Amino acid sequence: MKNNIIHYCNIKNSEVYLDGKKLYEGAGEEDFSSFIKGVYKNFNLDYPKFYKMDGLCKLAIASSSILLEDLKDEIDPDMAILLSNKSSCIDVDLKHLDSISQGEESYASPANFVYTLPNIALGEISIKYKLRSENSFFIFEGFNPTFMIEYANSLTQLNKASSVLCGWIELNENNYNAFMFIIKPENGIEFTRKNLEKLI
Amino acid sequence: MNLPQNKIPVYVTNGTCVSPMGFNLIDNIEGIKKGHIAISEITDENLQNESFYGAVINKELLNKAFSQLTYKGDFSTLEKMMLLAVDQIAIEYKAQMNDKCGIIISSTKGNINALSTENNEAYFLHHLAKKVSNAIGIESEPIVLSNACVSGIMAVSIAKRLIQTEAYNHFIVVGGDLFSKFVFTGFQSFQAISSQPCKPYDKSRDGITLGEASAAIFVTKDLNLIKSNSFYEVIGESSINDANHISGPSRTGEGLFQSIKNAVKESKIEVSSIDCISSHGTATNFNDEMEAQAFNRMKLEKTPVFSLKACFGHTLGAAGLLETVISLAFADQNLIPPSFGYNEHGVTLPLNINSEAIEKEVKIVLKTASGFGGSNTAVIFKKCTSDEK
Numbered sequence: 080m081k082n083n084i085i086h087y088c089n090i091k092n093s094e095v096y097l098d099g100k101k102l103y104e105g106a107g108e109e110d111f112s113s114f115i116k117g118v119y120k121n122f123n124l125d126y127p128k129f130y131k132m133d134g135l136c137k138l139a140i141a142s143s144s145i146l147l148e149d150l151k152d153e154i155d156p157d158m159a160i161l162l163s164n165k166s167s168c169i170d171v172d173l174k175h176l177d178s179i180s181q182g183e184e185s186y187a188s189p190a191n192f193v194y195t196l197p198n199i200a201l202g203e204i205s206i207k208y209k210l211r212s213e214n215s216f217f218i219f220e221g222f223n224p225t226f227m228i229e230y231a232n233s234l235t236q237l238n239k240a241s242s243v244l245c246g247w248i249e250l251n252e253n254n255y256n257a258f259m260f261i262i263k264p265e266n267g268i269e270f271t272r273k274n275l276e277k278l279i
Numbered sequence: 280m281n282l283p284q285n286k287i288p289v290y291v292t293n294g295t296c297v298s299p300m301g302f303n304l305i306d307n308i309e310g311i312k313k314g315h316i317a318i319s320e321i322t323d324e325n326l327q328n329e330s331f332y333g334a335v336i337n338k339e340l341l342n343k344a345f346s347q348l349t350y351k352g353d354f355s356t357l358e359k360m361m362l363l364a365v366d367q368i369a370i371e372y373k374a375q376m377n378d379k380c381g382i383i384i385s386s387t388k389g390n391i392n393a394l395s396t397e398n399n400e401a402y403f404l405h406h407l408a409k410k411v412s413n414a415i416g417i418e419s420e421p422i423v424l425s426n427a428c429v430s431g432i433m434a435v436s437i438a439k440r441l442i443q444t445e446a447y448n449h450f451i452v453v454g455g456d457l458f459s460k461f462v463f464t465g466f467q468s469f470q471a472i473s474s475q476p477c478k479p480y481d482k483s484r485d486g487i488t489l490g491e492a493s494a495a496i497f498v499t500k501d502l503n504l505i506k507s508n509s510f511y512e513v514i515g516e517s518s519i520n521d522a523n524h525i526s527g528p529s530r531t532g533e534g535l536f537q538s539i540k541n542a543v544k545e546s547k548i549e550v551s552s553i554d555c556i557s558s559h560g561t562a563t564n565f566n567d568e569m570e571a572q573a574f575n576r577m578k579l580e581k582t583p584v585f586s587l588k589a590c591f592g593h594t595l596g597a598a599g600l601l602e603t604v605i606s607l608a609f610a611d612q613n614l615i616p617p618s619f620g621y622n623e624h625g626v627t628l629p630l631n632i633n634s635e636a637i638e639k640e641v642k643i644v645l646k647t648a649s650g651f652g653g654s655n656t657a658v659i660f661k662k663c664t665s666d667e668k
Contacts, residue, residue: 202652
């Protein structure tokens with residue numbers, strides 16, 4: 080059987096959707112940091128480490144938790160994670176840059192520096208869901224459904240994973256868009272370029 | 280699903296690299312054989328009041344070497360390093376560029392010096408990737424892999440997978456990262472920078488030495504395209520996350536252990552047939568100890584293992600690919616490179632580390648890497664010779 084999209088979650092424009100259904104709406108004019116805090120509280124994510132994370136990891140943890148929380152027992156322990164975005168981890172990079180550009184006052188913070196790699200988001204999801212699995216982070220100019228389909232399918236075809244948590248997870252200041260979904264050889268929405276472009 | 284009964288064999292060939300030791304593979308190999316290292320003592324008050332160690336490329340020499348190539352336009356230091364590395368591959372495989380040929384750029388921080396609060400265009404990794412892929416005439420959308428310190432070697436396994444599932448016929452894999460204030464100050468804040476050229480697995484090791492480099496390799500399923508006498512098949516690979524900590528490795532080496540185990544299983548080889556391990560060996564306490572755990576759990580403690588970090592420094596997104604290219608070039612000559620900086624055994628479990636090069640028939644090479652975010656990668660290469668074609 081071919082891979083299908085079995086569940087998906089969107090966080091964009093101050094709103095949170097699960098499988099196309101709106102579950103949460105933020106205040107509208109708030110910045111990303113207030114909005115994501117609101118999401119955390121609304122969904123009772125109960126993960127104190129959340130507050131230590133940079134924005135990109137918060138977005139990744141919020142969207143993956145909303146997607147995975149109800150599926151707990153059904154999550155394949157070898158589910159791969161395949162994330163991508165455009166801006167890498169620019170927000171925390173700018174913070175680190177600022178901290179080292181203060182002349183005599185320069186003092187890099189290890190708590191910031193550790194987040195200055197986009198794949199830390201994969202590590203955070205892996206830790207939260209105990210996924211000792213294949214994972215990788217890619218950068219493209221824009222959402223690239225063709226690559227996502229080719230690579231996710233190769234992971235299952237080559238027996239590297241039974242299912243794949245895929246995502247476009249973009250954050251640049253207050254512009255954000257998270258689209259996370261699970262693909263698996265089960266009934267679901269056809270895993271095609273057209274569908275992905277529609278669902279993002 | 281479709282069980283891969285008859286997997287398409289995938290090969291790597293024409294590895295090249297650019298480092299402070301030289302702008303081509305031969306200079307780097309000869310340098311190592313003579314006992315040279317790319318690391319030197321550096322004085323730069325912008326970074327630290329006292330002098331420190333790093334592997335930094337002389338930019339005048341780089342510009343001079345780059346000006347002898349045919350690329351037109353403005354290129355950043357990293358773009359020049361990448362193009363200098365990939366140039367020979369681009370020339371030799373020009374005819375393949377439009378034959379379902381992909382390009383993977385592996386980098387952690389790319390043009391990080393272009394980051395500012397104003398015009399950030401060059402900071403974006405896709406921008407760097409497009410500059411490189413356009414310059415060499417690749418038509419397909421470049422793929423950037425940014426997966427911390429495993430990126431360089433993971434890129435090879437991703438190329439292999441996408442060729443085996445017939446999405447692509449060939450890949451050019453290019454890795455590169457700079458020595459930057461951004462990264463240096465970060466590791467400094469972790470107190471992870473060594474006060475000496477780093478000493479992997481040694482008792483007196485006290486952290487990493489940073490470096491900059493680029494490397495490239497051609498990945499293909501088409502044996503007819505391979506002109507060199509010896510080349511390598513990618514016979515097994517796996518990348519398993521520790522799911523343990525974002526900035527420290529698993530103490531039991533779990534992710535690395537599983538990655539090697541999976542790679543061995545896919546290869547259908549015996550662990551004992553691995554001739555040498557080109558390890559990550561950063562010379563931090565935790566990393567080297569974790570690797571010793573994983574290698575021992577795999578019963579690889581008698582297999583010769585070496586780290587090239589005390590030669591090139593830690594070159595981040597380039598490291599895995601640079602070290603692969605160097606290791607395979609040594610394997611061509613049936614040599615195992617020296618593990619520089621190692622004098623007194625400094626991990627709690629046995630490992631077979633040699634500070635001198637070893638002459639030995641080398642057929643199977645295991646490359647491993649581990650990095651922030653809990654990432655680990657293991658790839659196994661098998662030597663092929665031209666009469667196997």
